[in-house]
Amino acid sequence: MTMSVNIDWNNLGFAYMDLPYRWRAYWKDGEWYKEGLEEGKTFPIAEGAPALHYGQEAFEGLKAYRRKDGQIQLFRPDQNAKRMANSAERMLMPAYPEEKFVEAVVKTVQANADYVPPYGSGASMYIRPLLIGVGDNIGVSPAKEYIFTIFTMPVGPYYRDGLAPMPFVTSKYDRAAPYGTGASKVGGNYGGSLLPGEKAKKAGYGDVVYLDPATHTKIEEVGSANFYGIEKDTNKFVTPKSPSILPSITKYSIIHLAKERLGLEVEEGDVYVDELDRFAEAGAMGTAAVISPVSRIDHGDRSYKFYSDKEVGPITQKLYDELVGIQYGDIEAPEGWIVEVPEK
Numbered sequence: 336m337t338m339s340v341n342i343d344w345n346n347l348g349f350a351y352m353d354l355p356y357r358w359r360a361y362w363k364d365g366e367w368y369k370e371g372l373e374e375g376k377t378f379p380i381a382e383g384a385p386a387l388h389y390g391q392e393a394f395e396g397l398k399a400y401r402r403k404d405g406q407i408q409l410f411r412p413d414q415n416a417k418r419m420a421n422s423a424e425r426m427l428m429p430a431y432p433e434e435k436f437v438e439a440v441v442k443t444v445q446a447n448a449d450y451v452p453p454y455g456s457g458a459s460m461y462i463r464p465l466l467i468g469v470g471d472n473i474g475v476s477p478a479k480e481y482i483f484t485i486f487t488m489p490v491g492p493y494y495r496d497g498l499a500p501m502p503f504v505t506s507k508y509d510r511a512a513p514y515g516t517g518a519s520k521v522g523g524n525y526g527g528s529l530l531p532g533e534k535a536k537k538a539g540y541g542d543v544v545y546l547d548p549a550t551h552t553k554i555e556e557v558g559s560a561n562f563y564g565i566e567k568d569t570n571k572f573v574t575p576k577s578p579s580i581l582p583s584i585t586k587y588s589i590i591h592l593a594k595e596r597l598g599l600e601v602e603e604g605d606v607y608v609d610e611l612d613r614f615a616e617a618g619a620m621g622t623a624a625v626i627s628p629v630s631r632i633d634h635g636d637r638s639y640k641f642y643s644d645k646e647v648g649p650i651t652q653k654l655y656d657e658l659v660g661i662q663y664g665d666i667e668a669p670e671g672w673i674v675e676v677p678e679k
């Protein structure tokens with residue numbers, strides 16, 4: 336392990352950093368060409384690029400972790416490859432082939448390995464794959480050329496001082512339409528979420544809870560993380576099911592761990608806002624948020640409170656420890672979840 340770079344690993348936030356290498360691949364006339372590592376954070380694109388005008392783009396987010404023995408590992412990158420292929424299909428873009436995607440993530444992290452934070456810092460390397468429609472265009476039509484890129488940066492833990500519950504608030508705005516692009520990881524879902532997100536944060540909330548766009552009676556998801564509640568008495572793990580939710584890889588991993596390792600009953604179904612009192616604990620799940628406990632959800636003039644506004648509920652803590660233990664290599668992972676990044 337060569338730690339030649341000068342970074343304060345214990346004080347990293349979630350901020351862009353210009354690392355030496357990124358993956359780039361170019362698509363034209365039905366094939367990918369010029370695939371490999373490049374230096375330089377900028378690249379020219381045509382002013383008519385459909386990604387800029389009509390939101391023809393998709394992205395991903397995953398992390399690399401350094402284990403106690405120094406080895407770097409990825410958490411379920413094949414799932415990000417699959418999801419990005421689904422997003423690409425929805426946006427009428429050519430997907431970067433799934434095996435190539437995983438290999439490209441490995442090579443990009445490997446090339447920037449000095450920037451993967453040390454074990455024990457609580458930090459990790461964030462990986463951002465991006466696919467954009469480029470080339471000369473003006474009418475509403477799919478691009479004839481595409482660029483796929485993967486760039487990376489070290490990021491700090493979401494919570495520096497351990498898990499801290501945060502209040503959330505429901506929004507009158509929607510992030511997605513009932514049969515829109517909510518289940519695809521695309522920029523268009525985020526453009527419209529900036530305003531409600533900003534309003535909620537200014538009012539002191541962690542983030543916005545979006546309701547189902549058709550009836551505004553059910554919880555959909557939380558900003559950029561999926562929602563769960565732990566039912567009182569039964570300890571059942573309940574998480575919303577909806578065609579306009581982004582299918583979180585963290586959520587499906589936690590569902591597996593809740594069932595297989597904690598022996599909890601799991602339900603994916605409707606979570607009505609006016610029934611939130613049925614939960615003892617609640618939280619948000621995503622690559623960035625990991626597992627974030629929710630202290631309360633304000634909805635109009637009602638306020639639904641969960642476990643505590645200071646302490647983490649016991650089931651939330653157990654799920655967190657299990658997930659993070661697997662990600663940092665301290666706990667054995669289910670078959671196929673971990674991909675090691677070999678040294679250069």
Ligand SMILES: *Cc1c(COP(=O)(O)O)cnc(C)c1O
Pocket residue numbers: 396520556558559560561581582583584585586620621622623
């Ligand atoms: C990426 C994302 C999530 C979390 O997905 P993970 O795969 O767990 O990182 C949740 N909601 C939205 C809207 C997202 O974009």
